[in-house]
Amino acid sequence: MSRLLALALALLPMTASADSHACSEGSAQIRPVVSEKVSADPTRQRAFAGVVAAAHSADLAFQTIGRVARVAVDPGDRVSEGDVLASLDRVDLQEDLASARAALGSAKAEAAYARQSHERVRILAERGIAPIAQLERAQAARDTAEARAEAASADLARAREALGHGTLRAPNDGIVLSTAIEAGTVVAAGTPILTLADLRGREAVIDVPGEFLQVLPPDARFDVVIHAEDATSHPARLRLVEPMLGDNIRTRRLRLTITEGAEDFRIGSLVSATLARLDLPVMTLPLTALSGPAGAPSVWRVAPEDRRLARVPVETGRRLADRIEITRGLAVGDEIVVKGTACLGEGQTVGPMVAP
Incomplete structure (x- = not known):
């Protein structure tokens, strides 16, 4: 949006109030004011800095x-x-495998001995030589030994599987974003080793003021530009608004899926994202442009033909940071005084627009 300076040329009438007296004291001087032309979509004028991230990434372990x-x-x-x-240390894994095999052999031998003992006691019990209690103890020992043999067999299977899982391979084509572990570190199952980004898809990650979301449609479209000379813009769409992390954080993080030319963006590159369009026009002005009582705000509009001021009542909507939405009373292209409104009057003439 264009913000312009104008010079107040007319003198103000004297009143009894202190404020008016202060204004009239300087009425012989030319006082500068700042004006702004109303835009239908002021958000287009603001670019948000961000970085390029992979659309899909995973921690591997x-x-x-x-x-x-x-x-x-x-x-x-x-x-x-x-x-x-x-890769993991295969010597350790092979030693674990050898230990599991030995444990299984020992458990099988104990189970075989327990079965033979149970069979002998059973025969003696049938002949009335061994008591029932001895038979029950032999049966319990047999069952326990067989259970230990099954557990040892499972341990051996896990040791063999661990030996096969001692090598971490890429599940897909990608780029290594970071590594979290150094050689020599003992890790548990599931401990992240590195982060791998998929080559397919890119996102622009930007932070915007929380108030910006009030004018942002769910399917917002953006133009994303790499921070480089002669860089062209690429279309992107809003994929996700990340949750707010805390009450003290005034910004929200947006993730924008780059829909065309994603291969031109390197992960980690600096970019700027600008809102492409809004479905409905949104006119905003700085809060400093408003004057009058809170229930009946007004602004000073500059007539383009003779540069005279006119007080225009307006209706306001949402507050967007240090700006306010104007819902009624103005049109696109109107020139409004946004600073220096305290000592202005109806019909007063302001000078030509000059660069600030």
């Missing part, structure tokens, strides 16, 4: 516990599906 032997990639590396990203 091992599915087993172990010591990290090697991290094969660095942040910024591009990888293909199936590439090795990191």
Whole structure:
């Protein structure tokens, strides 16, 4: 929006009030005022800085516990599906496998012995030689040994699976955004090792004032430009408004999906995003433009033909930071005084517009 300076040329009449007396004291001087032409879509004039992020990213982790032997990639590396990203110490995993095999062999031997013992006691009990209590103890020992053998078999299966999961591979083509673990670190199953971004899709992440959301439609369209010379704009659409993190945070984070030319954007690049359009026109003015009582606000409009001032009643709507929505009383292109309104009067003439 254009903000312009004008010079107040006419003198104000003397009144009995202190404010008017102060105004009349300086009435012989030319007083500057600041004016602004009303725009139907002032949000288009504001660009929001942000960065490019991947549309999809994931934290990758091992599915087993172990010591990290090697991290094969660095942040910024591009990888293909199936590439090795990191690996655990296979010596430790093989030792765990050998231990699980030995434990299973021992458990099977104990189970076999317990079954034989139970069979002998059962035969003696049928002949009336062994008491029933001895038979019950033998049966319990057999069941316990067989359960231990099953548990050892499961441990062996997990050790074999862990050995197979000792290598972390890329699930898809992507770019490594960050690594969280160094070689030699002992990690548990599920501990994030690195973050991998999908090559498909890009988003612009920007922060906007909370009041900006009041004029933002759910399907808002933006124009995104890379911070570079001769950069062209690319269309984007609003995908997500992230939740507010706290009462003291006055900005909201928007995620914009870049719909065309996403391959031109590198992750981490600085961009600017501007609202492409609004479905309904929104006219706003600075709060300093309003005068009169709170229930009946008005503004000073400059007539384009003779530069004379006229007080115009207006109706206001939503407050947008330091601006206020004008719902009735003005038209697009009207020149309104936004600063220096305290000592103005009806019919007063202001000078020509000059650059600030």
